[in-house]
Amino acid sequence: MNLNNILLCSFIVVVVYAGGDNDNDNDSNNRLSLNLKHRLFAKSSKAVSTPSNKATKSSKALGSKSKTQKAEDDTSLLFTSSCSDVQAKLDTCEAAASTLDDGQSHKITWEYPITKINGETPPGKLQPLVNTETMLDTTQGDGNRLVVIRGTRLAGTRVAIHVHEYGGHTCVLEGTITDFVEGEPNGIFPAGTCYYMPPNTPMSAANLGTEDAILIDTFVLPFDVPTITIMEPGYDYDEE
Numbered sequence: 001m002n003l004n005n006i007l008l009c010s011f012i013v014v015v016v017y018a019g020g021d022n023d024n025d026n027d028s029n030n031r032l033s034l035n036l037k038h039r040l041f042a043k044s045s046k047a048v049s050t051p052s053n054k055a056t057k058s059s060k061a062l063g064s065k066s067k068t069q070k071a072e073d074d075t076s077l078l079f080t081s082s083c084s085d086v087q088a089k090l091d092t093c094e095a096a097a098s099t100l101d102d103g104q105s106h107k108i109t110w111e112y113p114i115t116k117i118n119g120e121t122p123p124g125k126l127q128p129l130v131n132t133e134t135m136l137d138t139t140q141g142d143g144n145r146l147v148v149i150r151g152t153r154l155a156g157t158r159v160a161i162h163v164h165e166y167g168g169h170t171c172v173l174e175g176t177i178t179d180f181v182e183g184e185p186n187g188i189f190p191a192g193t194c195y196y197m198p199p200n201t202p203m204s205a206a207n208l209g210t211e212d213a214i215l216i217d218t219f220v221l222p223f224d225v226p227t228i229t230i231m232e233p234g235y236d237y238d239e240e
Contacts, residue, residue, distance in 0.1 A: 110200075122158055123208060124158030131151060135216070153205070155207050159205050159235075162232070163200055163201060168227070170218075174212070178207075
């Protein structure tokens with residue numbers, strides 16, 4: 001083999017060797033790249049799984065909160081149910097008390113004159129109370145006026161048809177009073193009994209017996225409201 005052939009073979013060996021090294025390098029690079037990709041994928045998968053785990057924990061926490069909230073709701077429901085009757089009574093009392101501060105709800109809506117109650121004119125002669133005495137006229141703790149009036153209803157007489165904007169009540173000390181109220185049956189109240197006078201409702205009270213009746217009227221109302229508003233003509237009176 002001459003020198004040229006030797007040099008040519010050497011060149012081929014070098015090229016083949018270099019090519020082989022290049023292939024090995026490519027394989028190594030490919031394996032490295034693949035390994036890196038696996039590692040990156042695994043890291044990415046772990047990173048993605050972490051929020052999922054957090055979401056699971058968050059869901060558990062939310063579930064615990066829901067149970068706590070449910071327990072609170074159940075307790076609240078139990079308390080509300082057990083106290084419903086008491087609360088209803090409190091609401092009723094509060095509403096009744098608040099009406100004293102609500103002037104609009106007590107404006108007289110009946111038009112003057114009124115001559116009948118439940119379609120009939122009450123019996124008895126129109127005449128105010130006699131021997132009247134204001135036993136108490138003061139200011140309550142809530143700022144409203146408290147008025148207590150004692151008087152005598154002579155036998156055979158009655159008060160004219162009237163309204164009390166804020167209502168009131170009457171107690172009979174002697175004799176008997178017959179009470180006439182629009183929309184209600186007539187009531188008979190002997191000595192030792194009391195009756196309620198609903199607000200803004202036409203009414204009259206008569207002594208249809210033979211004995212004079214002594215009674216006490218009580219009113220709670222604002223200071224700028226009269227205790228009584230007469231709605232029937234022909235009645236000459238001072239405020240009773």
